[in-house]
Amino acid sequence: MMNAPTDLSAHASGGVKRLDHALTLERIALSRGGHPLFAGISLSIVAGDIVWIGGDNGIGKSSLLRLMTGLSRADSGGICWRIAGADCPPHDLICYQGHQDAFKPNLTAVESLEFWAKILECTASIDALLKTVGLSVRANVPCGQLSAGQKRRLSLARLMLSQKPVWIMDEPTAAMDSEGVNLIHELIGGHVSRGGSAIIASHQAPRMNGLRTRQLILKATS
Amino acid sequence: MGALIKRDILLAWRSGGAWLLGVIFFVLFVTFCVIAAGGEGPQLEAFGPAYIWLALLFATLLSFGDIFSDDLNDGTLEQLVLTGLPPLAIALAKWAGFIVLTIGPVFVLLPIVGSMLGLSVSRIAGLALSAAFAAPALAAYGVMAGALMAKRGKGGFLIILISAPFLIPVLIFGLAAVDSYVRFGILAFEFRALAGLSLIAMAIGLPAAGAALTANIE
Numbered sequence: 001m002m003n004a005p006t007d008l009s010a011h012a013s014g015g016v017k018r019l020d021h022a023l024t025l026e027r028i029a030l031s032r033g034g035h036p037l038f039a040g041i042s043l044s045i046v047a048g049d050i051v052w053i054g055g056d057n058g059i060g061k062s063s064l065l066r067l068m069t070g071l072s073r074a075d076s077g078g079i080c081w082r083i084a085g086a087d088c089p090p091h092d093l094i095c096y097q098g099h100q101d102a103f104k105p106n107l108t109a110v111e112s113l114e115f116w117a118k119i120l121e122c123t124a125s126i127d128a129l130l131k132t133v134g135l136s137v138r139a140n141v142p143c144g145q146l147s148a149g150q151k152r153r154l155s156l157a158r159l160m161l162s163q164k165p166v167w168i169m170d171e172p173t174a175a176m177d178s179e180g181v182n183l184i185h186e187l188i189g190g191h192v193s194r195g196g197s198a199i200i201a202s203h204q205a206p207r208m209n210g211l212r213t214r215q216l217i218l219k220a221t222s
Numbered sequence: 223m224g225a226l227i228k229r230d231i232l233l234a235w236r237s238g239g240a241w242l243l244g245v246i247f248f249v250l251f252v253t254f255c256v257i258a259a260g261g262e263g264p265q266l267e268a269f270g271p272a273y274i275w276l277a278l279l280f281a282t283l284l285s286f287g288d289i290f291s292d293d294l295n296d297g298t299l300e301q302l303v304l305t306g307l308p309p310l311a312i313a314l315a316k317w318a319g320f321i322v323l324t325i326g327p328v329f330v331l332l333p334i335v336g337s338m339l340g341l342s343v344s345r346i347a348g349l350a351l352s353a354a355f356a357a358p359a360l361a362a363y364g365v366m367a368g369a370l371m372a373k374r375g376k377g378g379f380l381i382i383l384i385s386a387p388f389l390i391p392v393l394i395f396g397l398a399a400v401d402s403y404v405r406f407g408i409l410a411f412e413f414r415a416l417a418g419l420s421l422i423a424m425a426i427g428l429p430a431a432g433a434a435l436t437a438n439i440e
Binding site for chain 2: 069070071072073089090091092094095096098099100101102103104106107111115116118119120158162
């Protein structure tokens with residue numbers, strides 16, 4: 001099932017804060033258990049940017065994303081989150097789709113999104129979001145009975161619900177069928193074209209038709 | 223915060239009765255104590271409040287490990303923090319949820335179990351009031367221990383070791399309050415002590431839980 005691109009863009013970015021925003025990393029270094037993961041990473045992400053982070057397994061892609069979310073701290077270097085020229089806390093700027101879906105097996109898809117809508121103080125139409133991610137027919141199915149790909153779609157709906165300008169996505173296409181992969185790319189495209197930005201960590205570069213994608217390939221430190 | 227409490231209640235309702243584990247333990251513990259004490263007589267009436275208080279304590283201890291472990295393991299906690307919800311608010315919501323879901327059902331059973339043990343109405347009232355005054359402390363220390371041990375799954379033995387020293391003063395004053403209520407009513411010193419312990423527990427336990435959650439997510 002595929003939704004019209006107009007629907008996608010409307011739901012993907014309709015509520016995004018259109019203020020200028022920037023996420024800046026300066027000479028970031030991180031180690032795990034005494035082993036350096038990466039060092040000297042500097043990066044600036046502004047409205048309209050798509051950044052793809054690639055690299056081998058265990059190279060630190062997910063760790064770098066978590067630094068960008070503010071969930072963890074770097075060993076050295078600085079990260080700055082800014083909206084409209086002023087520093088802001090990370091949660092004002094970013095929304096994160098991690099490896100874990102954060103959905104409860106005993107709550108249905110619609111109940112899960114309703115919960116997150118209340119937490120995010122968002123009044124977006126849950127039905128429309130579920131339709132956008134192709135889960136209308138599974139709306140009242142407990143999350144425990146959804147497939148991995150369907151849970152991924154549901155977390156995509158939460159991403160849209162958040163209405164934050166920067167989407168940080170860790171392996172967004174994992175467990176997704178080809179239709180789901182296209183859906184993700186269309187949603188990211190819609191989000192970015194309306195003033196948002198996206199940072200995507202995956203093994204394969206996203207196919208963003210007509211949108212410039214910057215690449216950051218992590219390599220093992222010697 | 224209200225959404226989190228409401229969600230926890232809904233999840234407990236759909237958990238297939240897992241939330242009743244504490245209540246079942248409470249009833250079984252008191253029953254076994256009654257059997258061990260010989261079934262009836264003045265001894266049972268004398269030690270009844272102690273059996274009930276110990277059962278209440280163990281029933282709550284049993285649930286400490288469940289407070290945060292699922293939310294941490296499935297990524298809910300990090301998503302909550304990323305919405306801008308302060309960890310202290312998450313701890314507060316879990317504290318309220320623990321009182322409603324774990325202590326609440328036991329509290330409802332207190333008068334029934336108390337009358338089964340042959341306790342007088344005034345002692346049952348003292349028991350219920352002492353439990354009510356102590357509930358915020360029990361929940362606050364539970365939330366603190368649960369947050370500290372969230373990464374270790376259900377926590378196991380360590381969670382008991384962490385929380386037991388904090389719970390002993392609550393037990394001492396809780397038990398003393400039962401008999402003091404018969405003589406002095408609710409103005410007895412022990413109730414003020416329990417209220418003070420609860421305030422201290424909230425002042426220490428909830429911020430500590432918030433800090434532990436932040437550390438666990440990182």
